[in-house]
Amino acid sequence: MNYKIIGKFVGKILLVEAIFMLPALFISISKGENNSIFGFSCSIIVTTLLGLSLMLGCKNAKKVFYAKEGMVCVAISWFLLSFAGAFPFYISEEIPLFIDALFETVSGFTTTGASILLEVEELPMGLLYWRSFTHWLGGMGVLVFVLAIANGDKSRGGFAMHLLRAESPGPKVGKLVPKMKTTAEILYAMYIALTILNVIFLLLGGMPLFDSLCTAFGTAGTGGFGIKNDSIAGYSPYIQNVCTVFMLLFGVNFSCYYFIFIGNIKAIFKDEELRLYLGLVISSIVCITWNIYKSYNDFGEALRHAAFQVASIITTTGFATTDFDLWPSFSKTILLFLMVVGACAGSTGGGFKCGRALLVFKNLKRNIKHSLHSKSVEVIRVNNHVIEEKVLETTNAYLAAYVFIILASVIIVSLDNFSVTTNITAVLATFNNIGPGLEAVGPTCNFAGFGDISKLVLILDMLAGRLEIFPIMVLFLRSTWRYK
Amino acid sequence: MEEDNAMKIIIAGNGKVGAMLTKQLSSEEYDITLIDSDVEILEEVEEQCDVMTVNGNCACMDVLENAGARNADLLIAVTGEDEVNLLCCHTAHNMNTRLHTIARVRNPEYMKQIFEMRRTYGLSMTINPEKQAAVEIYRLLKYPVFLKRDTFAKGRVEIVELEVSKEQKMCGRPLKELESIAGCKILVCSVLRGDDTITPDGGFIPKEGDKLFVTASSANLSIMLKNLGYITQKIKRVIICGGGRVSYYLAQQLINNSISVTIVERNYDRCVKLSTLLPKANVIHGDATNEFLLKSEGIESSDAVVTTTGLDELNVIVSLFGKSCGVPKVITKISRLENNSILDQMSLGSIISPKKLSSDTIVRYVRALRNKEGAAMSVHSIANDQAEAVEFIVDDKTKNCGTPLREIKLKKNILIVCINHKGVTEIPNGDSVFNKDDTVIIVTGSDDVIYQLNDIFQ
Numbered sequence: 001m002n003y004k005i006i007g008k009f010v011g012k013i014l015l016v017e018a019i020f021m022l023p024a025l026f027i028s029i030s031k032g033e034n035n036s037i038f039g040f041s042c043s044i045i046v047t048t049l050l051g052l053s054l055m056l057g058c059k060n061a062k063k064v065f066y067a068k069e070g071m072v073c074v075a076i077s078w079f080l081l082s083f084a085g086a087f088p089f090y091i092s093e094e095i096p097l098f099i100d101a102l103f104e105t106v107s108g109f110t111t112t113g114a115s116i117l118l119e120v121e122e123l124p125m126g127l128l129y130w131r132s133f134t135h136w137l138g139g140m141g142v143l144v145f146v147l148a149i150a151n152g153d154k155s156r157g158g159f160a161m162h163l164l165r166a167e168s169p170g171p172k173v174g175k176l177v178p179k180m181k182t183t184a185e186i187l188y189a190m191y192i193a194l195t196i197l198n199v200i201f202l203l204l205g206g207m208p209l210f211d212s213l214c215t216a217f218g219t220a221g222t223g224g225f226g227i228k229n230d231s232i233a234g235y236s237p238y239i240q241n242v243c244t245v246f247m248l249l250f251g252v253n254f255s256c257y258y259f260i261f262i263g264n265i266k267a268i269f270k271d272e273e274l275r276l277y278l279g280l281v282i283s284s285i286v287c288i289t290w291n292i293y294k295s296y297n298d299f300g301e302a303l304r305h306a307a308f309q310v311a312s313i314i315t316t317t318g319f320a321t322t323d324f325d326l327w328p329s330f331s332k333t334i335l336l337f338l339m340v341v342g343a344c345a346g347s348t349g350g351g352f353k354c355g356r357a358l359l360v361f362k363n364l365k366r367n368i369k370h371s372l373h374s375k376s377v378e379v380i381r382v383n384n385h386v387i388e389e390k391v392l393e394t395t396n397a398y399l400a401a402y403v404f405i406i407l408a409s410v411i412i413v414s415l416d417n418f419s420v421t422t423n424i425t426a427v428l429a430t431f432n433n434i435g436p437g438l439e440a441v442g443p444t445c446n447f448a449g450f451g452d453i454s455k456l457v458l459i460l461d462m463l464a465g466r467l468e469i470f471p472i473m474v475l476f477l478r479s480t481w482r483y484k
Numbered sequence: 485m486e487e488d489n490a491m492k493i494i495i496a497g498n499g500k501v502g503a504m505l506t507k508q509l510s511s512e513e514y515d516i517t518l519i520d521s522d523v524e525i526l527e528e529v530e531e532q533c534d535v536m537t538v539n540g541n542c543a544c545m546d547v548l549e550n551a552g553a554r555n556a557d558l559l560i561a562v563t564g565e566d567e568v569n570l571l572c573c574h575t576a577h578n579m580n581t582r583l584h585t586i587a588r589v590r591n592p593e594y595m596k597q598i599f600e601m602r603r604t605y606g607l608s609m610t611i612n613p614e615k616q617a618a619v620e621i622y623r624l625l626k627y628p629v630f631l632k633r634d635t636f637a638k639g640r641v642e643i644v645e646l647e648v649s650k651e652q653k654m655c656g657r658p659l660k661e662l663e664s665i666a667g668c669k670i671l672v673c674s675v676l677r678g679d680d681t682i683t684p685d686g687g688f689i690p691k692e693g694d695k696l697f698v699t700a701s702s703a704n705l706s707i708m709l710k711n712l713g714y715i716t717q718k719i720k721r722v723i724i725c726g727g728g729r730v731s732y733y734l735a736q737q738l739i740n741n742s743i744s745v746t747i748v749e750r751n752y753d754r755c756v757k758l759s760t761l762l763p764k765a766n767v768i769h770g771d772a773t774n775e776f777l778l779k780s781e782g783i784e785s786s787d788a789v790v791t792t793t794g795l796d797e798l799n800v801i802v803s804l805f806g807k808s809c810g811v812p813k814v815i816t817k818i819s820r821l822e823n824n825s826i827l828d829q830m831s832l833g834s835i836i837s838p839k840k841l842s843s844d845t846i847v848r849y850v851r852a853l854r855n856k857e858g859a860a861m862s863v864h865s866i867a868n869d870q871a872e873a874v875e876f877i878v879d880d881k882t883k884n885c886g887t888p889l890r891e892i893k894l895k896k897n898i899l900i901v902c903i904n905h906k907g908v909t910e911i912p913n914g915d916s917v918f919n920k921d922d923t924v925i926i927v928t929g930s931d932d933v934i935y936q937l938n939d940i941f942q
Contacts, residue, residue, distance in 0.1 A: 064533075067531065076689075160530065161530055161531055161534075174536075175536050177515065177535070177536065178515040178517055178535050178536040179490070179515055179534055180515050180534045181534075182515075388523060
């Protein structure tokens with residue numbers, strides 16, 4: 001393993017993180033929040049020093065870079081990123097326990113949105129901003145950002161591909177254009193443009209600038225940290241609807257937007273994953289509205305809440321406008337189902353991904369057919385492209401890993417003696433990067449009640465969920481570390 | 485959103501030449517899309533190079549469409565099949581008439597009609613790696629002392645590779661005395677010592693085993709060799725091991741220059757075919773690894789051995805055997821250059837790689853296409869690819885015209901090795917100047933690619 005090049009890259013990422021802490025520091029200074037000024041200045045200095053020493057210490061790195069290095073690099077980057085990101089909360093003493101600060105930061109970077117804070121509104125504005133900004137940064141991926149700004153180091157060749165594969169969600173990750181740097185630039189350009197659009201729409205609804213920014217960050221990264229105790233419930237119906245639309249937009253595969261940009265609109269309508277995603281959204285909204293409209297004043301309000309909650313859960317954002325824990329069982333079960341499915345591959349959302357679900361389903365269909373016609377040969381197609389057997393195999397392996405991790409996590413978390421629903425949804429909500437679950441971790445509650453071990457497991461779940469399991473699992477393989 | 489200046493190149497077929505090109509071109513600033521019918525190969529390439537890949541048949545319109553042929557600038561068709569390459573270029577050219585196309589055509593039977601084919605299929609260029617290799621080998625056989633020869637300025641100037649041994653007078657004496665020893669104007673532009681490339685100055689002292697890259701005008705080559713103490717022997721008898729396409733082209737050329745040729749080939753049918761095509765060649769049916777056979781065919785008394793079989797290992801072994809028999813000139817064809825550093829330690833003499841020659845030719849074409857003004861006229865990689873010799877035309881935009889070289893600040897590791905004033909070549913010193921319409925040859929050892937002449941100035 002080439003530790004030096006990993007060190008160099010991780011160092012670079014820490015420096016980028018330190019730079020991104022600056023706006024939060026300025027906000028703290030302008031508001032005169034002494035605690036967070038101290039917190040951020042210390043964190044920036046420590047992170048910069050750490051980054052610089054890593055970069056200098058690994059100066060003469062050999063330029064060999066294989067899939068193993070790519071995975072380990074991504075995993076380590078995310079660990080250190082979360083670690084450094086937790087400093088401001090801890091040093092400013094707003095979150096006194098480090099494990100809690102870490103939980104909050106990991107929840108931010110992985111765009112989960114699960115919080116251990118009892119009173120969000122008491123947090124200083126600088127920290128609130130940082131908390132929401134971690135969503136935005138984690139949404140598209142920090143490494144992708146570094147790839148976009150990195151000066152084309154020519155001798156690196158395709159090593160960036162390993163990083164993109166490990167950090168971007170989806171069963172099959174490809175580039176939009178031949179150059180990796182340009183691909184990363186395009187991705188971030190679309191991401192930034194959509195975020196700005198979101199902010200503008202929120203501002204038009206009369207939301208204050210600070211709230212708009214934080215909400216837009218939460219929406220863009222499909223994170224879900226609100227800056228109010230009641231999440232989005234206190235805002236006007238217009239703002240709630242804007243959020244619904246943008247959450248759904250950020251849950252779409254970003255290559256669809258690229259196709260619109262280059263004028264290939266036909267390709268989008270034929271996209272099977274997008275069809276599945278929209279189909280799921282619409283049918284869920286219809287079912288839930290029918291199920292809950294009696295408990296609301298009028299049909300429109302029921303529809304608005306249903307749409308918002310469905311969008312929030314399927315894109316794994318985790319905002320809430322109403323306490324869906326009080327909904328009838330049928331609606332809650334639909335939400336539970338949406339939690340697992342998740343958003344589209346190549347979006348900022350988490351979960352199992354519609355694209356994978358599609359593959360698993362088609363593969364299942366093929367296998368059942370095969371049991372009737374044992375000699376039949378059939379290839380699986382998505383969007384009229386043949387899917388290679390290797391991708392199907394990886395998807396099945398992913399499904400297995402996904403189930404095992406959920407089972408193991410639920411067993412460990414259940415030591416804290418909460419109800420079964422709480423445990424299962426707590427794991428699902430963190431592992432799929434959603435945020436709120438049901439019962440004791442429902443939209444009005446939080447994760448503060450869990451013990452340290454549970455929190456640690458949930459932190460790992462969040463990271464594993466965001467990085468799509470394999471990069472984190474690789475860290476636990478002996479052969480990763482054994483050979484140099 | 486993104487600057488769209490990068491040239492868009494499609495490479496069809498990831499065989500030997502294709503892989504080499506992909507590697508070389510993707511490290512420069514081009515947008516590369518690779519088409520191949522093998523998914524596994526594509527995946528491997530994607531992990532090594534910053535390129536996009538498309539899976540499918542490259543002669544198929546849908547596939548070409550996917551690869552972006554309508555917006556591309558250049559298509560390089562280098563699959564294993566000539567016919568597929570031609571069809572691919574033809575199809576793509578019909579989709580986008582602006583597209584430049586390069587096809588690999590290597591079947592000797594097509595060589596006579598190559599000009600007609602270029603016209604009908606809309607090809608900008610055809611390449612034939614085997615033929616190029618044969619030409620290169622022939623040029624080396626003409627001056628057997630040189631390990632490598634690169635020609636510039638329409639053949640008037642050459643950069644040649646020479647190995648220093650104890651017998652030479654220049655061994656152990658600083659380079660500034662070299663000119664007086666050689667008796668003509670020459671310039672050492674690069675030295676390969678072990679694995680390192682050195683850009684030497686006047687105080688540099690050559691040691692035994694060093695490989696010098698020397699610039700000299702072609703007319704002076706024989707004087708230089710004589711004065712430096714290299715024995716030049718005219719080649720009269722050549723043994724070629726392996727009867728592939730390279731051998732055929734080479735034998736043809738050698739026979740035309742009345743050099744006697746013996747070809748050893750294992751496949752009987754191929755022997756018959758060679759004998760039909762080359763009536764004057766001495767075709768032997770047998771295994772080239774058979775020492776007894778080679779000895780009985782007089783390897784010890786031959787002037788040169790060229791190994792061109794399809795197996796690198798075999799070529800290396802036969803070449804080593806040739807060396808041990810005391811053959812003065814051995815040329816080895818190597819297809820996989822990846823293990824080049826090991827080969828260097830084995831003193832195989834000259835190494836020829838068809839795919840490298842072809843990909844160099846294409847890279848030259850690509851760079852010329854990239855900027856028509858001030859583009860390089862020719863590019864040759866020397867010293868194990870660690871340095872590059874490039875020829876440029878001085879035009880209106882070139883800076884420092886008329887300034888003596890000693891006053892011009894060049895970037896690190898760059899040397900102006902030759903100036904041609906309208907047909908008169910000059911190996912420059914500090915007082916030399918270049919003017920408009922001259923051509924200038926530079927040697928660069930730096931990692932940055934020099935696209936224009938102005939790139940060399942600080």
